[in-house]
Amino acid sequence: MISRYAPKLRSAFALMRDMSKSLKSQEDLMARQLELLEVQNDMLSKIRWHVSESRQISDEIRNGLAAPRLDEMSDFLAERQLGLVETIETVRDRKLSLARYGDGEFKLMFRLEHDTQFQRNSTQVFQALNDVVLHAMDNPDKLLVGLPHPHRDKYWTNFYSQFSGQIIKRFEALPVVGNSQATRPILFHACGPAAVDAWRSVWEGLDVTVVTGRGSRFEMVPELFDNIRSSTFEYSEPRHAFDDLPRLLKVLEGSTSDLVLISLGQAGTVLASELAMRGQWALDIGHLSNSYNQIYKGAVRPEQLPFSTVE
Numbered sequence: 001m002i003s004r005y006a007p008k009l010r011s012a013f014a015l016m017r018d019m020s021k022s023l024k025s026q027e028d029l030m031a032r033q034l035e036l037l038e039v040q041n042d043m044l045s046k047i048r049w050h051v052s053e054s055r056q057i058s059d060e061i062r063n064g065l066a067a068p069r070l071d072e073m074s075d076f077l078a079e080r081q082l083g084l085v086e087t088i089e090t091v092r093d094r095k096l097s098l099a100r101y102g103d104g105e106f107k108l109m110f111r112l113e114h115d116t117q118f119q120r121n122s123t124q125v126f127q128a129l130n131d132v133v134l135h136a137m138d139n140p141d142k143l144l145v146g147l148p149h150p151h152r153d154k155y156w157t158n159f160y161s162q163f164s165g166q167i168i169k170r171f172e173a174l175p176v177v178g179n180s181q182a183t184r185p186i187l188f189h190a191c192g193p194a195a196v197d198a199w200r201s202v203w204e205g206l207d208v209t210v211v212t213g214r215g216s217r218f219e220m221v222p223e224l225f226d227n228i229r230s231s232t233f234e235y236s237e238p239r240h241a242f243d244d245l246p247r248l249l250k251v252l253e254g255s256t257s258d259l260v261l262i263s264l265g266q267a268g269t270v271l272a273s274e275l276a277m278r279g280q281w282a283l284d285i286g287h288l289s290n291s292y293n294q295i296y297k298g299a300v301r302p303e304q305l306p307f308s309t310v311e
Helices: 002-078 084-093 103-110 123-138 154-171 185-191 193-203 241-253 265-277 288-297
Strands: 097-100 143-147 207-213 230-236 259-263 282-284
Touching (some): 002 154, 084 097, 084 143, 097 265, 103 123, 103 265, 123 265, 143 265, 185 288, 207 265, 230 241, 241 265, 259 265, 265 282
Parallel strands (some): 097 143, 097 282, 259 282
């Protein structure tokens, strides 16, 4: 009986021996792979360390080379720039229109070949952004220009390395400038409830017209705007709104609102200035509502939001 199954048993034992050898070979292979992975991880760790060291050295070199430009920019602004809340109180108390400049506006006014995501450049855009400065120089009782404070992070270090000289030359005739960050998250982060109270005091009890792009991410956050008397909206293009400014100016010419609030990218800087020259009170408030939501409601940064819900 046993002899009948002997060949099959021998075959089964042989198969088991072969499987055992195969498993042993696989174990050896896996052990070798683990050794190689450990070597690879050690090499990657050393590479990361060297990259980190190289980046730190690169940053130190960049910062060292940029330091004179940054110091020059800081000194320039220290002589004339209002504080964050002080900027808001000034436009309120003196009923000044506010036209803000940031990196996008600077690039458009100093680099004709440069476009932004909000606005394509042209000779008209280039000239209009430069004219805003002239308007502020000639009409300090109507218009306040806002400039960003002298950041020293990587992005702004690179930016001021390229543009500080042109910025200083263009704006040095203005004895006083506001702080563009009065509409940015840093305002609420640094100043807290005082910033909210300051902005609310600007439009308390007023009839307001809001100018923004179709499908805009701007919203009338109650914590900021529930003390206005009334609001109406005038919509422009979600991008490249500069070409729509003649129409907007014509529409707003007949407005009976006490105040025009503008959230319209780089075109908003020009619109605020043009309205001021026509005797209307206009504030370029940009990402103000989104900035509030980021700090107080945990929303994403304004730049991470879509331009428009209609695109």
